[in-house]
Amino acid sequence: xxxxxxxxxxxxxxxxxxxxxxxxxxxxxxxxxxxxxxxxxxxxxxxxxxxxxxxxxxxxxxxxxxxxxxxxxxxxxxxxxxxxxxxxxxxxxxxxxxxxxxxxxxxxxxxxxxxxxxxxxxxxxxxxxxxxxxxxxxxxxxxxxxxxxxxxxxxxxxxxxxxxxxxxxxxxxxxxxxxxxxxxxxxxxxxxxxxxxxxxxxxxxxxxxxxxxxxxxxxxxxxxxxxxxxxxxxxxxxxxxxxxxxxxxxxxxxxxxxxxxxxxxxxxxxxxxxxxxxxxxxxxxxxxxxxxxxxxxxxxxxxxxxxxxxxxxxxxxxxxxxxxxxxxxxxxxxxxxxxxxxxxxxxxxxxxxxxxxxxxxxxxxxxxxxxxxxxxxxxxxxxxxxxxxxxxxxxxxxxxxxxxxxxxxxxxxxxxxxxxxxxxxxxxxxxxxxxxxxxxxxxxxxxxxxxxxxxxxxxxxxxxxxxxxxxxxxxxxxxxxxxxxxxxxxxxxxxxxxxxxxxxxxxxxxxxxxxxxxxxxxxxxxxxxxxxxxxxxxxxxxx
Amino acid sequence: xxxxxxxxxxxxxxxxxxxxxxxxxxxxxxxxxxxxxxxxxxxxxxxxxxxxxxxxxxxxxxxxxxxxxxxxxxxxxxxxxxxxxxxxxxxxxxxxxx
Ligand code: HEM
Ligand code: SF4
Numbered sequence: 106x107x108x109x110x111x112x113x114x115x116x117x118x119x120x121x122x123x124x125x126x127x128x129x130x131x132x133x134x135x136x137x138x139x140x141x142x143x144x145x146x147x148x149x150x151x152x153x154x155x156x157x158x159x160x161x162x163x164x165x166x167x168x169x170x171x172x173x174x175x176x177x178x179x180x181x182x183x184x185x186x187x188x189x190x191x192x193x194x195x196x197x198x199x200x201x202x203x204x205x206x207x208x209x210x211x212x213x214x215x216x217x218x219x220x221x222x223x224x225x226x227x228x229x230x231x232x233x234x235x236x237x238x239x240x241x242x243x244x245x246x247x248x249x250x251x252x253x254x255x256x257x258x259x260x261x262x263x264x265x266x267x268x269x270x271x272x273x274x275x276x277x278x279x280x281x282x283x284x285x286x287x288x289x290x291x292x293x294x295x296x297x298x299x300x301x302x303x304x305x306x307x308x309x310x311x312x313x314x315x316x317x318x319x320x321x322x323x324x325x326x327x328x329x330x331x332x333x334x335x336x337x338x339x340x341x342x343x344x345x346x347x348x349x350x351x352x353x354x355x356x357x358x359x360x361x362x363x364x365x366x367x368x369x370x371x372x373x374x375x376x377x378x379x380x381x382x383x384x385x386x387x388x389x390x391x392x393x394x395x396x397x398x399x400x401x402x403x404x405x406x407x408x409x410x411x412x413x414x415x416x417x418x419x420x421x422x423x424x425x426x427x428x429x430x431x432x433x434x435x436x437x438x439x440x441x442x443x444x445x446x447x448x449x450x451x452x453x454x455x456x457x458x459x460x461x462x463x464x465x466x467x468x469x470x471x472x473x474x475x476x477x478x479x480x481x482x483x484x485x486x487x488x489x490x491x492x493x494x495x496x497x498x499x500x501x502x503x504x505x506x507x508x509x510x511x512x513x514x515x516x517x518x519x520x521x522x523x524x525x526x527x528x529x530x531x532x533x534x535x536x537x538x539x540x541x542x543x544x545x546x547x548x549x550x551x552x553x554x555x556x557x558x559x560x561x562x563x564x565x566x567x568x569x570x571x572x573x574x575x576x577x578x579x580x581x582x583x584x585x586x587x588x589x590x591x592x593x594x595x596x597x598x599x600x601x602x603x604x605x606x607x608x609x610x611x612x613x614x615x616x617x618x619x620x621x622x623x624x625x626x627x628x629x630x631x632x633x634x635x636x637x638x639x640x641x642x643x644x645x646x647x648x
Numbered sequence: 649x650x651x652x653x654x655x656x657x658x659x660x661x662x663x664x665x666x667x668x669x670x671x672x673x674x675x676x677x678x679x680x681x682x683x684x685x686x687x688x689x690x691x692x693x694x695x696x697x698x699x700x701x702x703x704x705x706x707x708x709x710x711x712x713x714x715x716x717x718x719x720x721x722x723x724x725x726x727x728x729x730x731x732x733x734x735x736x737x738x739x740x741x742x743x744x745x746x
Contacts, residue, residue: 132658134695152699154722156660185732200732202659446728517718518726526721528728578717 106169106469107252107396109217116260117214120221124148125207132204149220150206154521157201160223161213165233165251165275166194166472168218170459173470175216177455183209188455190440190448192284192512192563193272194232194472195223199519221259226267228258228338232274234282235473238397239435239481241427244296247277249394250303250330253385256393257331264338268345269353271338272310283474284590286318287311287566289355290337294327301327307337307367308359311560315596316356319364321371329375331384336374340367399430400467400482406432410485417492419541420503425488428481434488436466436480437473438495439502439510443539444532447513448476457498461491474590475512475551477505507544508552508617509535512563516556516573517580523556525573525580526606530554533610538617547617550630551589566590568631569613570597582609586616586642587634598639601647615645649679651712652687653719654700662722663697670697672734674723675711713744720745 109117124144131141145151149160161176168176176196180188183205184198191197201209213219222229231251238246254273258264264271274283277294285291291306302324309318325333344362346352359367408431412418426435438458441447450458458478462470465487471479483491495501504510511534514520516527531554538544553567557574564570570585581603588597604612617630619642624633634642651674652665663670664677665687671677680687684702691697704715714720724745725733735741 132695138692138698152655152660154718155662155725156655200660204658517721518728521718523718526727528726532728578715580717 106167107164107248107393113217117217117219117221120148120219121207121210121214124210128203128207143225145203145206146224147221148206148210149223150201150203151224152521153199154517154519156199157203157206158519159198159201159206159209159220160191161196161198161218161220162223162230163194163196163218163472164255165231165237165248166235166474167233167237167248168470168472169468170463170470172216172218173455173459173462175212175218177452177459179209179212180452180455187449187451189446189515190450190472190476190478192474192476192561193230194235194474195230196472197515199515224270225265226270227265228261228267228271228273231255231258232272232283232288232474234276234278235471235479236282236426236435236481237277237471238399239428239433240278241429242280243278243429245277245294245301246394246397247275247294248397249390250277250292250294250327251275252393252396253331253390254334257334257383264342267338267342268347269350269355271341271355273334279592281590281592281594284563284566284594286594287315287563287590288318290334291318292330295324297324303327303330303333305333305337307371308356308364310354310356311563311565312354313351313558313560314354314357315560315565316360317594317596318356319359321364321368328384328387329379332378332381333371333375335383336371336378339374339378340370400469402430402433402482403484404431406484406486408432408485410488414489416503417489419545420492420501421488423503423507423545424501424505428483430482432485434483434485436483436488436491437505438478438480438500439504440477440500441504441510441535442499442502443504443509443535445499445535446528447511447531450478454498454500457494457500461494465491475510477510503541504544506549506551507541508538508547508550508569509544511535511552511554512567513554514556514562516554516562520556520561522559523573524575525556525582527554527556527562527571527573530571530573530582530606530609533606534613537610537614547620548629550617552613553588563590564588565596566594567597568629568634569616571609571613574603576603580606582606584609584612584616584646586639587631589631593631600639600643612646616642619645649705649707649712650681650684650702651677651705651714652680652684652700652702653677653714653722654688654691654697657695657698660698664723665691665700673711674714677705677712679707679712708744710744717746
């Protein structure tokens, strides 16, 4: 777990006091909303449908029980007893009072957390693989690199006013658990002949023009990573469209000038940047990496488990993943109870997860890009007890990666940009498929819902995607199929005309029926769709 | 009819112009006809409201109902958590929202 140094502490503390002063002046009428808005956004404070909303960053999704308990405390003391975990490893509070915001930030600062750069045209929270440091398939822990990027990007003077917001994800395994190629920059740490380097993808994103980031460089020596990224951003900062917000993302630039032309400009710029000596000396990197050293795993532990309780066995199969150390497992805690609100957790649930992490997971938790929580390092011998406690708290839904593990944006129930509600659609679909046996029969099926074209809910990357639109003042839902945010990345295609709220649930069910009828041995929904194409689905859905 | 809405500056709550002040309840909203923009400007200047705007609404026996679904959701609260709405004890409270 990274610990702030004195600089981190002082910049966060001074930012809190600065904001306190700004809020005081706003409440006293010394500054107008037009003057204040950019200042509050710089501190993650939005004005949403019902109230102010605060977005708090969880860098690369990692936090300890102290931090997690603080998130519960904030929900309890300043909000309505719950928080909403998002796809970019943030937590959002929906009912914040402006007058409380400085105190909340001060409380967060006591546990080394903040809301800096969670809004605005800057480099946002660096996201990463939620299994980092624990996964059996990673070549190294990506988080020291993510932390280095956090330090580089925080208050970076040249990149504080980019043409548009900027999102970076870092992974270090072939399985992409962070939707890396749907970020402005995706970085995959790789190894070539025993040497670490980075594969760099630039120009992905969702929004109204979804794009998959092309590979810009197959191997950047790891000690050049910062300089290379600096060059990538400089080219964007220079040529990105500032005249048209809808064309301002780096994906548009890379698309318009072409990946080859962008690459060659980056290469030229890189030669200049490299002379500046931005890349840290090895010793500094080692200092950072030491914070992410493995905890004291016990050795010689057995992988045997008592699977005699059938409900426990299902949860084990669905919600745990392989750990790199024998005798340990990675636990996924689903925040998707059937009929619940995807990503929401009450303060009591947040506290319980903190307790479990403290007792059973070397004090570590992760926030996932699918709005769930992970206990990364759990002894297999403890799993049964953990499962029982989770079940008592309504947190043991055994549905990870199944059809009811839905990513849904807040939609029209909370978001001022929305055209339609997302949450009720998620609830209805999860309820229709509530039988876990049926869900498991369907297997891996990633369903993602957004309430407007901004695509916070990632519908473009859903095996099944749903987009809410406004049709003459009535909510309407478009269905799309065939997207993936994983290593087999692809963008979903729209099936045809949209549906009502109940109609979309039926349409999803018809699509799953086509899959069940047509699937070949071992195929997931996505594989069958890729093999047989859109037509059979269209026929079934529109008849 | 036209009604005026915004969010309370300090607390963020959704508020409605009553003719003499602001209320949490859309039922208290009055027709501002053509005067809405002026009131909005003055109230914003006086720091009583944030981001005010005038919307279309329909008068009903139960009070004004915003024309657009977004403002109806604002008027009640999230449709998915009745306990967080203005009328947590009334399961029928949302019948006019959607
Ligand atoms: C209610 C508050 C929210 C607001 C106002 C908001 C606003 C936006 C906007 C304007 C965009 C489009 C940016 C663009 O032009 O590309 C966007 C994209 C996105 N948002 Fe949100 N959002 C909210 C909540 C969330 C939540 C809850 C999540 C996670 C579940 C989320 C995750 C994302 C992601 C992943 C994208 C796509 C980024 C990309 O372009 O690649 N947002 N959001
Ligand atoms: S996708 Fe649209 S409706 Fe949903 S949270 Fe994002 S901006 Fe709001």
